[in-house]
Amino acid sequence: QKEVEQNSGPLSVPEGAIASLNCTYSDRGSQSFFWYRQYSGKSPELIMSIYSNGDKEDGRFTAQLNKASQYVSLLIRDSQPSDSATYLCAVNTGGFKTIFGAGTRLFVKA
């Protein structure tokens, strides 16, 4: 079992819709969770971080964490074509080691 798992996609949504991206992780002791966005040919950039169970909202983005289910998700409201990218889930598994999922490709159709 991979430490951090994501559906590779592609996930295709129409402009204005909600995009839902999901991630599961294997290490129950994980404490910190991150979503990064990566445009083709570019390096990853941080979108959201979440540390406690529940929801965390930042603009059009909402991160959701459920430690009991070892599940973290990212919702993108009012999706825009500029949101088309690969979204990487990252989990800090202890100390300073951060493991990334393989990423989900999102396409937002205009």
Next chain:
Amino acid sequence: GAGVSQSPSNKVTEKGKDVELRCDPISGHTALYWYRQSLGQGLEFLIYFQGNSAPDKSGLPSDRFSAERTGGSVSTLTIQRTQQEDSAVYLCASSTGYSSGNTIYFGEGSWLTVV
């Protein structure tokens, strides 16, 4: 510096040659990471350094790969006797080193092509 700086940005090398990739982390960041990303793939953890602690080398794929960090700042990733499967972008990242949170910031990467 303002961000994580990596060099070279692009490197083409012949199979069997050694390469060195350099990373200069964000000023004040004590944790430094190396990841590898092959075309169309996710990020593969290679190694991280935190302060004066022994580095976590658990992700290095073979003994051809090594990394060092001098003076707690600049790091060099060395790949000996390069193979074609080493072709990838090598991403360096740094963080403040506080275990709570520990947001990682990436450089632009070094694109390595082994021919």
